[in-house]
Amino acid sequence: xxxxxxxxxxxxxxxxxxxxxxxxxxxxxxxxxxxxxxxxxxxxxxxxxxxxxxxxxxxxxxxxxxxxxxxxxxxxxxxxxxxxxxxxxxxxxxxxxxxxxxxxxxxxxxxxx
Amino acid sequence: xxxxxxxxxxxxxxxxxxxxxxxxxxxxxxxxxxxxxxxxxxxxxxxxxxxxxxxxxxxxxxxxxxxxxxxxxxxxxxxxxxxxxxxxxxxxxxxxxxxxxxxxxxxxx
Numbered sequence: 001x002x003x004x005x006x007x008x009x010x011x012x013x014x015x016x017x018x019x020x021x022x023x024x025x026x027x028x029x030x031x032x033x034x035x036x037x038x039x040x041x042x043x044x045x046x047x048x049x050x051x052x053x054x055x056x057x058x059x060x061x062x063x064x065x066x067x068x069x070x071x072x073x074x075x076x077x078x079x080x081x082x083x084x085x086x087x088x089x090x091x092x093x094x095x096x097x098x099x100x101x102x103x104x105x106x107x108x109x110x111x112x113x
Numbered sequence: 114x115x116x117x118x119x120x121x122x123x124x125x126x127x128x129x130x131x132x133x134x135x136x137x138x139x140x141x142x143x144x145x146x147x148x149x150x151x152x153x154x155x156x157x158x159x160x161x162x163x164x165x166x167x168x169x170x171x172x173x174x175x176x177x178x179x180x181x182x183x184x185x186x187x188x189x190x191x192x193x194x195x196x197x198x199x200x201x202x203x204x205x206x207x208x209x210x211x212x213x214x215x216x217x218x219x220x221x222x
Binding site: 050109 | 121144145147149154155156157158159162164201205207208209210212213214215
């Protein structure tokens with residue numbers, strides 16, 4: 001039982017390049033989330049999907065897009081990477097939205113030069 | 114002003130001591146309170162989950178919620194070097210989980 005799996009674990013991009021971060025969960029959770037974690041800023045919500053077929057913006061959505069591919073998978077895309085997007089990205093899932101604890105993957109460390 | 118305030122530390126304690134962590138918050142709508150532990154280069158791991166005011170104990174860990182003071186605490190008894198990590202508080206009131214910035218804890222042998 002892997003929980004939440006993120007790929008890749010590390011990535012270095014050049015400014016302007018695009019890439020997709022992948023996330024899959026095997027807990028049959030309805031809700032999934034993407035966060036970024038920066039020193040001193042804590043975890044900030046980028047996008048979330050309350051249920052299959054829906055996505056909504058979080059606190060810091062600019063420069064990102066998401067796709068809820070199916071119940072298990074939720075991807076995050078950077079269309080034109082910028083140095084300000086250098087961060088550690090975490091995917092999380094919860095049984096439902098609202099009052100439920102979230103379970104996290106181990107993150108993708110992304111550097112944009 | 115942030116909705117959730119947490120002292121970043123680092124908090125250094127000797128092995129066997131009690132670790133005391135806390136968060137304050139401003140929004141009285143929060144009803145669900147959580148503590149996560151995050152090891153270096155790992156994702157946050159859920160430690161404690163409580164609803165509304167009161168205490169909850171799980172092994173060496175005790176979580177306290179005081180809604181009247183808008184204050185939550187986590188106590189770790191008989192601390193071990195393996196408890197060295199960053200501890201994040203989190204709270205939810207309307208389907209949006211708000212995190213504190215995390216407190217780094219170092220337990221020295």
